Amino acid sequence: MEISEVPAPARMAGLPSWLLGQTAAFAYRLVSEQMAALNARPYHYRLLVALDELGPASQAEIGRRSGIHLSDLVTAINELADRELVLRAPDPADRRRNVISLTPAGRRHLRQLGKRVVRAQDQLLAPLDPAEREQLTGLLGRVLDHHVRRNKSGS
């Protein structure tokens, strides 16, 4: 991901959708770079966070919580299970299910990733002071909320 050096065609530069896309790309890259140092991908962090908040859970539950597609979850869990950061065990109570749980190593990994995510946020928002950072997250949160609610009812 080298990302266009943004010659900023005049007509694009003012478009919120374009600004969002470009900024999100930088954000994603910063986070990815931080993760890569621990051989991790953003999906791993999202998954581990969801798992940490849920406790041992089925893949379907993790999918709903993390927003990761079920088919992608399979892959991500495979990757994490191979490194013994999570454990995948059949649920004796419901044999359709796998119960996924964090291992101690997984918990450590999550903490390391967390630190790096924070670092990436700081790099991302470097030009903004704390008040402005809150303004930005506040505005984004409201926009996002609006669309999330619309989509929930629509599905």
Add this chain to the structure above:
Amino acid sequence: MEISEVPAPARMAGLPSWLLGQTAAFAYRLVSEQMAALNARPYHYRLLVALDELGPASQAEIGRRSGIHLSDLVTAINELADRELVLRAPDPADRRRNVISLTPAGRRHLRQLGKRVVRAQDQLLAPLDPAEREQLTGLLGRVLDHHVRRNKSGS
């Protein structure tokens, strides 16, 4: 693109990078949907805007201006040339080059796309009043600027 219904795991919901990614995804989808009605993709709009600002230009120039990768440009121009929205002609002055130019139909197409892009922005920012919209674009612009400048020198 159905997009996760965003169950907003607590630890993600506050992360600017996550908010940006999610919001950008909605923005991208809104723009894409608007374009799809005219059998167009976002790449087409970016390309046509660049071309309109440049006037007849080589593919390399369009790539630099639009931020679209040269190899992707080939495809996008093929698609637009097939519909006679742009014209690809060899440059007599430099036979390595193709000169790409807008046809009248391409210009009309661009105007139609422009209207739809505006509509998408409005859908995107629906929950914000005009002052807040400016705040958001202002903050995003500053963040983006910071990273663009960093990357320009670094390449």
Add this chain to the structure above:
DNA sequence: CAGATTTCAGTGGAACTGACATTT
């Protein structure tokens, strides 16, 4: 049987890499 869960194979767009031929 409907419905949920897990898995797998595959699609599509965006962005990129690498190689190549051609021309300046």
Add this chain to the structure above:
DNA sequence: CAAATGTCAGTTCCACTGAAATCT
């Protein structure tokens, strides 16, 4: 020859579809 240009084939990542097997 180095550099620029255009083309093509292929890769990676995210997000998603569709289908199947298994189980409640």
